[in-house]
Amino acid sequence: MDTVSLIRKKRDGHELSTEEIRFLVEGFSAGEIPDYQMSSFAMAIFFKGMTDRETADLTMAMVESGEQVDLSKINGIKVDKHSTGGVGDTTTLTLVPLVAAAGVPVAKLSGRGLGHTGGTIDKLDAIQGFSTELDIEEFIQLVNNSKVAVVGQTANLTPADKKLYALRDVTGTVDSIPLIASSIMSKKIASGADAIVLDVKTGDGAFMKEEADAIKLAEAMVAIGKQVGRKTIAVISDMSQPLGYAIGNAVEVKEAIDTLKGEGPEDLHELGLVLGSQMLILAGRAKTTEEARSLLEGVVKDGSALAKFREFIKGQHGNAEIVDQPELLPQPAEKIQVLAEKSGFVQRILAEEVGLCAMKLGAGRETKDDVIDYAVGIVLHKKVGDSVSDKETIATLYVNEKENLDEVMSRLHQAIQIGSEKVQTSALIRCIIT
Ligand code: URA
Numbered sequence: 538m539d540t541v542s543l544i545r546k547k548r549d550g551h552e553l554s555t556e557e558i559r560f561l562v563e564g565f566s567a568g569e570i571p572d573y574q575m576s577s578f579a580m581a582i583f584f585k586g587m588t589d590r591e592t593a594d595l596t597m598a599m600v601e602s603g604e605q606v607d608l609s610k611i612n613g614i615k616v617d618k619h620s621t622g623g624v625g626d627t628t629t630l631t632l633v634p635l636v637a638a639a640g641v642p643v644a645k646l647s648g649r650g651l652g653h654t655g656g657t658i659d660k661l662d663a664i665q666g667f668s669t670e671l672d673i674e675e676f677i678q679l680v681n682n683s684k685v686a687v688v689g690q691t692a693n694l695t696p697a698d699k700k701l702y703a704l705r706d707v708t709g710t711v712d713s714i715p716l717i718a719s720s721i722m723s724k725k726i727a728s729g730a731d732a733i734v735l736d737v738k739t740g741d742g743a744f745m746k747e748e749a750d751a752i753k754l755a756e757a758m759v760a761i762g763k764q765v766g767r768k769t770i771a772v773i774s775d776m777s778q779p780l781g782y783a784i785g786n787a788v789e790v791k792e793a794i795d796t797l798k799g800e801g802p803e804d805l806h807e808l809g810l811v812l813g814s815q816m817l818i819l820a821g822r823a824k825t826t827e828e829a830r831s832l833l834e835g836v837v838k839d840g841s842a843l844a845k846f847r848e849f850i851k852g853q854h855g856n857a858e859i860v861d862q863p864e865l866l867p868q869p870a871e872k873i874q875v876l877a878e879k880s881g882f883v884q885r886i887l888a889e890e891v892g893l894c895a896m897k898l899g900a901g902r903e904t905k906d907d908v909i910d911y912a913v914g915i916v917l918h919k920k921v922g923d924s925v926s927d928k929e930t931i932a933t934l935y936v937n938e939k940e941n942l943d944e945v946m947s948r949l950h951q952a953i954q955i956g957s958e959k960v961q962t963s964a965l966i967r968c969i970i971t
């Protein structure tokens with residue numbers, strides 16, 4: 538096999554065999570195929586696409602390029618959940634104890650945030666003492682004992698994907714469905730999940746702004762799951778405005794606690810129930826969504842989801858007192874109110890811009906090496922469709938450094954658009970792809 542003829546074959550729109558794809562990924566991983574040839578191959582995929590079979594082969598070749606987490610010592614069917622990334626997406630924090638309280642083991646590997654999107658590991662790091670770097674034995678033992686543990690992705694998971702993503706990032710080949718789908722799924726499969734629930738976001742704050750693209754991506758990932766024997770379901774959900782009210786780290790931990798008490802934002806609560814129901818079904822814990830939903834509603838009502846959150850924090854060496862005393866979470870020097878400049882109805886809350894504002898306050902990373910301030914962030918007081926009076930508080934900024942404050946204020950005023958007509962809100966759950 539030679540690399541140039543394989544690049545040509547894809548360039549001319551032909552299907553590559555399993556062996557040919559493996560040859561390219563292994564050669565690239567080993568440093569035998571140079572970056573310029575792999576970039577050219579990625580561009581050929583960008584233009585010619587891949588069949589479901591090719592995409593699954595690419596996924597598995599990347600899975601096999603590194604370590605694979607063996608979760609076989611955990612009893613039961615392990616279901617993972619993955620979000621394609623959003624703003625104020627507090628879902629994992631609420632979902633993990635919720636599902637575990639309903640009796641399904643959750644052994645989750647999560648990532649950190651970059652740019653306008655936040656990451657679960659950063660949010661958990663806002664809890665004093667919480668360790669997201671457990672060794673694999675402790676991780677497995679925790680899941681067997683208390684049904685739940687969440688750790689950061691190890692360095693050696695899917696190195697071929699990491700290397701290829703870095704190339705795609707600088708060669709205009711990120712936004713190709715087979716490349717994105719294989720990249721995401723390779724990490725989930727290498728993490729050891731038996732079944733996967735995907736939360737594919739669409740709208741302003743999402744990676745896939747258009748719903749049709751989000752559906753295509755979801756279908757490609759579900760098809761990979763089918764090909765490689767890991768049951769996969771995708772929920773397409775709205776990210777045209779931030780999820781819940783809180784955007785940041787400590788503020789999102791607080792929002793998760795409220796939600797587990799049944800006192801959180803409606804959208805966050807609902808998305809948790811929808812994703813959680815799919816997880817319960819894949820794990821064989823419930824037969825129908827109605828049955829699953831009622832189980833999940835039950836563990837919120839009777840307090841066992843909240844108790845599970847305490848147990849989860851304690852298990853990973855964090856201070857579980859924050860559940861009953863959220864004021865123990867990192868607090869900012871100042872809370873500054875953002876006031877409406879006119880009366881009317883909220884027309885839009887531009888999610889990406891709000892995420893960037895939170896990042897500017899220090900809640901997120903502009904570059905990989907930035908240090909996060911866990912105490913800062915934004916708490917919105919309104920959702921799209923709500924009425925607003927002039928000078929009413931529409932958001933509270935949690936601030937330590939005032940350096941970017943003027944810029945954030947003015948950008949946030951632009952991002953929270955107020956007009957005279959009451960608008961329809963977009964549906965939170967668009968569809969489910971199986
Ligand atoms: N997220 C990933 O993990 N990979 C992609 O290619 C795009 C988004």
Ligand code: CA
Pocket residue numbers: 624625626627779780781782783784789792
């Ligand atoms: Ca939120």
